[in-house]
Amino acid sequence: MARLLARAGLPAPVREDALAVFGRLAAAEARVHGVAVDDVAFHEVGAWDSIADVVGVCAALHDLSVADVAAGPVAVGAGRAATAHGDMPVPVPAVAELAAGRSVLAGGDGELATPTGMALLAVLAREERGLPPMRLEATGVGAGSRDTPRRPNVVRVLLGAAEEGPGDGPGVGAAEAVVLEANVDDLDPRVWPGVLASLLEAGASDAWLVPVLMKKGRPAHALCVLSPPGRADRLRTEMFRLTSTLGVRERTVRKTMLRRGWARVDVLGARLPIKVGHRDGRIVQAAPEFEDAARLAAERGVPVRAVLDAAVAAAHAAGLAHGEPAPPGLEAGPPT
Known part of the structure; x- marks a missing residue:
């Protein structure tokens, strides 16, 4: 298999x-x-x-x-x-x-x-x-071939973005997440960027390193991975596979998120996506993704800083700024 x-x-x-x-x-x-x-x-x-x-x-x-x-x-x-x-x-x-x-x-x-x-x-x-x-975005129904009296032979899936629940502030979504951590003091530092990239590719919501000082004064890194509950097993396995750690600790946390979406602005002759975080109908954050800016900079042969500055200026000109009304029709997921 x-x-x-x-x-x-x-x-x-x-x-x-x-x-x-x-x-x-x-x-x-x-x-x-x-x-x-x-x-x-x-x-x-x-x-x-x-x-x-x-x-x-x-x-x-x-x-x-x-x-x-x-x-x-x-x-x-x-x-x-x-x-x-x-x-x-x-x-x-x-x-x-x-x-x-x-x-x-x-x-x-x-x-x-x-x-x-x-x-x-x-x-x-x-x-x-x-x-x-959740804010319901789509519904899928699949039917089997066997007919059961008085019981539809179907499976239904509901897809949506997390919404506020009891006790959450308006305009935000909250969900449980798992933080996985491991202290590592014997890994070649050149390996870490690839480790973080692999964990994100494997489904981590975020992954980062924290410099720590371990016993006997040994410098080390604490590898931290923020995981959806359903991905924790797989990401724990990846941490063991990618690093030299002998143990992974974990804790459940509550993650509160702004509602978010994507808009596009014209930058150097291209349509660059802007991530928009909003609450109560007002924009809280609006910024280009660094990878998209770096890709456009390489294509145009200009510094990444110039693309980022141009993207921020274009976003402000389009009304994508803190405190402005969140525009209708934001794309629900990362644009491709």
């Missing part, structure tokens, strides 16, 4: 998430069958359609820049189901193993939750909660 996904040419975050899903599934199957993980035969879940399901879900979340996934109680079904191991009670052993720690309910006759579906939830939707406060 790992070799198959490695040859597929997938973006790194998609490949890693898909591998994590199949890894969680293999661990569950190994536990219920009492065998080593390497000896697991996937049977139904190894079929091409299940591989497409897992990769498709992971790719969709990556393409939509989804930072946090939540799912409520899972209806696992009731009765019995035909499997490669014969007729078995619902939920089948692998589903029961993967659902450990989650809220489940019978929900109806037959198998309503498959091992593949539960593995996706176990890896991608680590947080179990009802619909969080």
Whole structure:
């Protein structure tokens, strides 16, 4: 499976998430069958359609820049189901193993939750909660081929931006996040920029270094990673892989965010995106992204500082300044 996904040419975050899903599934199957993980035969879940399901879900979340996934109680079904191991009670052993720690309910006759579906939830939707406060942007509905009396055979996904909840100030969104930290005193300093870039590519909301002084006066760095709850496992694994640390500590924090969007202004003959943070209908922050400015500077053969200055001036001229009304129709995600 790992070799198959490695040859597929997938973006790194998609490949890693898909591998994590199949890894969680293999661990569950190994536990219920009492065998080593390497000896697991996937049977139904190894079929091409299940591989497409897992990769498709992971790719969709990556393409939509989804930072946090939540799912409520899972209806696992009731009765019995035909499997490669014969007729078995619902939920089948692998589903029961993967659902450990989650809220489940019978929900109806037959198998309503498959091992593949539960593995996706176990890896991608680590947080179990009802619909969080959000500004709803899109709805997706997928229907299965089996007709169940009195129960539509559909899965629904709601996509939106975090909104304020009880106790949040107006015009801001709040969400839980996980801070992962590790102290490292023996890594070549030239490696750190690549480590930070890799963690951001792997789905970190932010990653940074803090100079620290460790025992016996050794200079070191504290690597800090801000992670959506559903990405913490993967980012923790990346920290072990990319650095020499022997341990990662973590804590849950509450992150409060301005509502944000993107506008474009004319700079040196190009349309440069400006990130706009706003609250209560008024702009709080408006600034160009450094990478976009650096790219345009290289194309035009001018200093990056000149592009940044021109972008700020163009943004002010377009009314994108602190205290000004937030313009309608801001782009919802990073422009491409």
